[in-house]
Amino acid sequence: MSLNPPHGGVLKDLHARDAPIRAQLLAESEQIPDIRLTERQLCDLELIMNGGFSPLEGFMGKEDYESCVETLRLADGSLFPMPITLDVSQAQIEALKLAQGVRVTLRDARDESPLAILTVSSIYQPNKSNEAEKVFGADDKAHPAVTYLHSSVKDFYVGGTVQAVNAPEHYDYVELRYTPRELRAYFEKLSWNRVVAFQTRNPMHRAHRELTVRAARQQRANVLVHPVVGLTKPGDVDHFTRVRVYEAIIRTYPKGMAALALLPLAMRMGGPREAVWHAIIRKNFGATHFIVGRDHAGPGKNSQGKDFYGPYDAQELVTQFKDELAIEMVPFQAMSYIPEQDIYQPVDEIPKGTVTADISGTELRRRLKTGAPIPDWFSYEQVVKVLRESYPPKASQGFTILLSGYVNSGANAIAKALESQFQQQAGRSTSLLLGDTIRSELSAELGFAPEERHRNLQRVAFVAAELSRAGAAVIATPIAPYDASRKSAKAHIIQNGGAGGGNFFLVHVATPLEYCEKTDRRGVYARARAGEIKGFTGIDDKYEVPEDADLVVDLSKQTVRSAAHMIILLLESAGLL
Ligand SMILES: Nc1ncnc2c1ncn2[C@@H]1O[C@H](COP(=O)(O)OS(=O)(=O)O)[C@@H](OP(=O)(O)O)[C@H]1O
The missing domain is CATH 3.10.400.10 (Sulfate adenylyltransferase)
Known part of the structure; x- marks a missing residue:
């Protein structure tokens, strides 16, 4: 054959x-x-x-x-x-x-x-x-x-x-990207003439490995792990991480049983239709069998909170076109773990009353976040290691603290105290983005018109997000007087400041204006009062008090040490320290 x-x-x-x-x-x-x-x-x-x-x-x-x-x-x-x-x-x-x-x-x-x-x-x-x-x-x-x-x-x-004319260039995982012609040649070289393909857009764990091995055993076939690395569902684990997971899991199969090839497909999450399409694609890549599981290529819930498709609609539609498809579907139910026997079984084959164990996607994400253990029966050490590198536990994630307040509110003093305290702890680098440093190094050409203050803060947010994504503790102290500007900075940092969402804290340094002015030894307030500086925050430009601050401190009532300590406690309670 x-x-x-x-x-x-x-x-x-x-x-x-x-x-x-x-x-x-x-x-x-x-x-x-x-x-x-x-x-x-x-x-x-x-x-x-x-x-x-x-x-x-x-x-x-x-x-x-x-x-x-x-x-x-x-x-x-x-x-x-x-x-x-x-x-x-x-x-x-x-x-x-x-x-x-x-x-x-x-x-x-x-x-x-x-x-x-x-x-x-x-x-x-x-x-x-x-x-x-x-x-x-x-x-x-x-x-x-x-x-x-x-x-x-x-x-x-x-x-x-x-x-x-040209195939699109790829610079990542080039050795794992096979065209249909290349994959067919590879199968021929290995004399694989029964190949069961497995479609996935998620990291693979023990259940997936058991499922594919079972399919191979049932069909006397080899396994092609054929994950999608084009476009998948928004919010999915990025393909760079997933491919490292697949590379780890492929080593757990008996030697010679399974191969890994990447598919540059743009998924539509179209459930049943998508399953038929996936089967056609795998047939073109030379597979003879195709695994269709529960809720294949499902997009999740509709706006009424119901699943778009029934869990086995995809299997039904593929069955309907069985003759024309000429790639055999291997239908699979979800797999569950039976601790007593230390095996995985399809749920429909597990006798009623048997104790089973599962870890949901949500639970897995929680364990990654907190660093809680992920048991061996669920995944493999090497797979967990890859996921932990991409989704470090809170204690090693970066974060940004934005200290917003009037000029001379004491934000800079608090920032420097925090910097010293962070530096005592090994593991994270600390970046101080003091208001005046940003102004001289990044925003030298900007003045203090509302639009310019806005742009200044968005630059701070951009740099802070880049640094926190790389794992740094970032402390920024622009005045940041406008609510809308602070909100868009926050959104940018949450979106871009880390794999599972960046960590951002707004601290309002609420030292009252009178106090800031009274203790101002540089005389900037005096110059602003004298009209030498125009549009000065608190004098003739507004400071919008944040309603959404994660913490409020006030140096007219507390010391720098106590304000810094409150911030440390906030970070500790968020699991970051
Ligand atoms: N019009 C006006 N309003 C407020 N502040 C002014 C203004 N003009 C100059 N300065 C000096 O600029 C420093 C504050 O800049 P920021 O970048 O933190 O302000 S903002 O967040 O863009 O609103 C701060 O300097 P430092 O205290 O040395 O940091 C201000 O004294």
Whole structure:
């Protein structure tokens, strides 16, 4: 028996097909108008060109699109359940003079390199709500692909075949990225003619390893771990971390049983339709079997709080197209651990009343956050090590403390006291972003108009987020007088200041203005009163008292030491110290 033939019988390897005229295509690509691809379009094009989406040879034209949306088939009747479309705006159509027969270069937006030439066959306006209803089951923005459709996809689709010029460049895990042709050759070299493929977008633990080994045993097959490294569900563990996990787990299989290859797919989280699409893709990569588990490619809950798809809808739809798919589905129920026997079993095979153990995704994240142990029955030491490196426990995460208050409020003194205290503890580096340092080193050209103060604080936030993501303790002391500016700085730091969300604390140094002014030995308040400094905070410019401070300190009532200590206690209670 030889490997599974591709969907439609022929592997549409456009690179091989177009190699003889590549030089000519490359020259032409520099002469004609171009479209710079979005991340999703780039993923789609890569798989169109290498044959992962066989029998497609380009982006869907109007007829194929409508047929796919309504019937899960291309216009010629072949099964292909997911619309693969190239969206453009009205402005692009006009600027590029797009029309039937026009040729355009599709470029990689990351490095401008020409990837393909598209010959336009049709330009059409999709009914996005209909596409959402039919393809994803509901026009509901709780579905990530529906949100994407309505907010990122441009208004028109351009269909047409493509000719391959270059494959997109990758600089990460190059050795693990196989095209269908390469993977087929690899299977042939190893004489693997029964291969069960496993799709995943999550880190793998013992249950996944047990499940795939069981599938291999059942089917007398080898295992292809084929994770998605293109676009997955927003909020997923990044693919850099996941691939390190897969590399660790692949070593736990009996030697020669399993292989790892990365798939640059842009997932849609389309449940049942997506499962059929995944099966077609794996068939194109040479697999003979495909595991479909519980809630395959599920997007989670809809806006009514219900699951978009039933847990086994995907298995049912794949079964429905069994004959045409010609890749055998290996259906799987969720696996549970039975402590008494130290084994994993599919839940439907576990007798009622048996004691089982599970660790949910939420519980796993909690344990990573707190550094609580993750038992050996759940995962492997090497896998846990990788996850802990990417999601360090609170005690080794970076954080930012923003001390906001009037000039001469004592924020700088508190910041320096904190710096000394942090430096006593090994492990974290400390960065002090004093208001005047920022002004002289980063914002020398900015004055004190509201917009300039805003920009100054956003620069502080940018630097603080970069530093805290790298694990530093950051203490920043700009006046930061405006609420909206503080809020956007906070949002930026939470979003960018660490893998699981950055740690941010706003401390209001609420030393009263009169006290700040009275103790001002440099005479800045006097100059502001005399009108020598205009728009001075507290004199003739506002200070908006934070309603959302995590802590309030006041140096007219307490010492620097006590204020610093309150901050230390705050950090300690957040698990950071
Ligand atoms: N108009 C006006 N308002 C407030 N402060 C002024 C102003 N003009 C100059 N300064 C001096 O600039 C320092 C405060 O700058 P900040 O960057 O912290 O202010 S802000 O957060 O952008 O509002 C602070 O200096 P230092 O006390 O040396 O840090 C102020 O004295």
